Amino acid sequence: MTVHFPFQNSYSALPDSFFARVAPTPVAAPRLIKLNRPLAVQLGLDPDVLETPEGAEILAGKTVPAGADPIAMAYAGHQFGQFVPQLGDGRAVLLGEVIDKDGIRRDIQLKGSGPTPFSRRGDGRAALGPVLREYIVSEAMFALGIPTTRSLAAVVTGEHVIRETALPGAVLTRVASSHIRVGTFQFFAVRRDTDAIRRLADHVIARHYPELLGAERPYHALLGGVVARQADLVARWLLVGFIHGVMNTDNSSISGETIDYGPCAFMDAYNPAQVFSSIDEMGRYAYANQPRIALWNLTRLAECLLPLFSDDQEKAVADAQDILGAFSETFSDAYQAGLRKKVGLFTERDGDDALIQDLLDAMAKNQADFTLTFRKLGDAAGDPAADDARAQFMDPAAFDEWARRWHERTALEPQSAAERQAAMHAVNPIFIPRNHRIEAVIQAAVNDDNYAPFEELVKVLAKPFDDQPDYAAYADPPLPDQRVLQTFCGT
Ligand code: AMP
Ligand code: MG
Numbered sequence: 001m002t003v004h005f006p007f008q009n010s011y012s013a014l015p016d017s018f019f020a021r022v023a024p025t026p027v028a029a030p031r032l033i034k035l036n037r038p039l040a041v042q043l044g045l046d047p048d049v050l051e052t053p054e055g056a057e058i059l060a061g062k063t064v065p066a067g068a069d070p071i072a073m074a075y076a077g078h079q080f081g082q083f084v085p086q087l088g089d090g091r092a093v094l095l096g097e098v099i100d101k102d103g104i105r106r107d108i109q110l111k112g113s114g115p116t117p118f119s120r121r122g123d124g125r126a127a128l129g130p131v132l133r134e135y136i137v138s139e140a141m142f143a144l145g146i147p148t149t150r151s152l153a154a155v156v157t158g159e160h161v162i163r164e165t166a167l168p169g170a171v172l173t174r175v176a177s178s179h180i181r182v183g184t185f186q187f188f189a190v191r192r193d194t195d196a197i198r199r200l201a202d203h204v205i206a207r208h209y210p211e212l213l214g215a216e217r218p219y220h221a222l223l224g225g226v227v228a229r230q231a232d233l234v235a236r237w238l239l240v241g242f243i244h245g246v247m248n249t250d251n252s253s254i255s256g257e258t259i260d261y262g263p264c265a266f267m268d269a270y271n272p273a274q275v276f277s278s279i280d281e282m283g284r285y286a287y288a289n290q291p292r293i294a295l296w297n298l299t300r301l302a303e304c305l306l307p308l309f310s311d312d313q314e315k316a317v318a319d320a321q322d323i324l325g326a327f328s329e330t331f332s333d334a335y336q337a338g339l340r341k342k343v344g345l346f347t348e349r350d351g352d353d354a355l356i357q358d359l360l361d362a363m364a365k366n367q368a369d370f371t372l373t374f375r376k377l378g379d380a381a382g383d384p385a386a387d388d389a390r391a392q393f394m395d396p397a398a399f400d401e402w403a404r405r406w407h408e409r410t411a412l413e414p415q416s417a418a419e420r421q422a423a424m425h426a427v428n429p430i431f432i433p434r435n436h437r438i439e440a441v442i443q444a445a446v447n448d449d450n451y452a453p454f455e456e457l458v459k460v461l462a463k464p465f466d467d468q469p470d471y472a473a474y475a476d477p478p479l480p481d482q483r484v485l486q487t488f489c490g491t
Pocket of ligand 2: 250251260
């Protein structure tokens with residue numbers, strides 16, 4: 001049996017300035033620790049063959065499969081507001097693209113596969129902990145219905161990487177609808193290479209926004225499309241309590257997928273100012289700042305596209321401002337509609353936004369668990385005697401007062417208690433990848449070579465909306481001594 005990847009590469013056919021051709025660097029003793037079998041099937045790959053030693057060698061970058069055209073992509077980016085004219089894939093290699101079972105073109109990338117011309121001082125490698133973290137969180141996001149890159153496999157390399165200490169090395173096989181970022185456009189904009197910007201924009205339209213192909217002003221429409229998808233994406237993040245942690249422009253995907261899971265985290269207690277990332281000292285990427293930052297990143301994208309808009313600079317800027325102006329409303333509409341669903345409202349009435357805001361304010365003041373408050377509110381919708389939502393509040397009376405108004409409001413709608421509960425449970429997960437669970441999984445893997453906790457967590461998170469009584473403890477917030485206060489990139 002040989003491993004067959006049905007590659008149909010398009011990015012590597014773009015001009016040489018878009019990437020560096022570079023093969024992954026072979027590793028000592030690859031061992032497959034996780035294969036995402038359903039995703040393999042979705043990509044037209046044979047999971048049984050990928051699980052053979054030959055498959056593991058490919059997923060570790062030791063062997064390059066037939067038809068691959070490995071490249072490291074060039075990009076630039078604003079990191080915490082500071083522009084860096086050249087970043088690029090410093091520890092990742094794009095093997096190639098396949099067309100999946102739904103006809104969607106998907107990148108297959110090895111992350112942690114060795115140095116590239118973009119590595120600067122980095123070793124091009126990844127440690128096991130961050131690889132497991134990205135695997136867990138990206139697949140959890142997918143199960144939550146949020147656009148995201150996926151994880152096809154994790155392998156350990158049999159080598160150590162040196163961070164603060166020596167850690168087991170690993171490679172993640174990441175799947176994305178593409179790895180084109182805001183920073184990819186910036187790479188060419190800072191070099192004033194307008195032809196390349198046009199080539200890239202045309203590639204992106206054909207690949208991610210084919211509905212715009214015949215548009216009268218395709219590049220304007222492209223910016224509008226990215227604005228709409230990013231606004232929707234950030235609304236979805238907020239609705240599940242997700243904090244990306246490092247929303248640099250190089251980590252902002254043009255396709256509208258969540259990409260680059262580093263110090264990301266889900267919050268336990270609701271706190272709009274929550275920050276976990278150890279390097280986000282100013283709280284630039286705090287939970288509630290994410291919409292503002294997404295718009296800031298989109299503004300950087302708009303700047304790159306100006307030369308395609310018009311030769312008249314003033315007109316180009318005015319057009320861009322117009323298009324960016326849609327972000328706020330698109331975001332608010334998606335966010336407010338999502339919140340209405342979370343509290344079980346089927347219709348829209350004056351006063352709803354205030355009702356919901358009052359709940360969020362009370363949650364913040366009472367350190368209520370974000371996920372459990374909404375989930376248990378669904379139980380209360382089905383059975384008014386269910387009081388687990390109330391139990392999330394330090395001062396349960398704060399909930400009682402709000403709940404009275406909420407019951408009055410829901411009584412104005414014809415849906416039955418059971419219907420409301422079902423609708424709420426369909427949007428309010430019970431299981432999220434809580435930081436303390438991820439940490440425990442990583443410790444077991446790194447210290448004891450024990451992957452059973454990882455397997456179990458991944459399994460539970462694949463069905464985040466289903467009550468899974470055997471795994472009920474996975475819904476629990478951390479005990480005080482289990483609380484994770486900071487997360488790290490681990491690069
Ligand atoms: P990230 O923080 O993962 O978004 O990465 C930012 C930049 O640093 C990208 O250009 C990465 O390719 C590069 N980078 C991160 N870790 C490493 C590493 N271990 N070796 C080389 N480059 C790296
Ligand atoms: Mg990145």
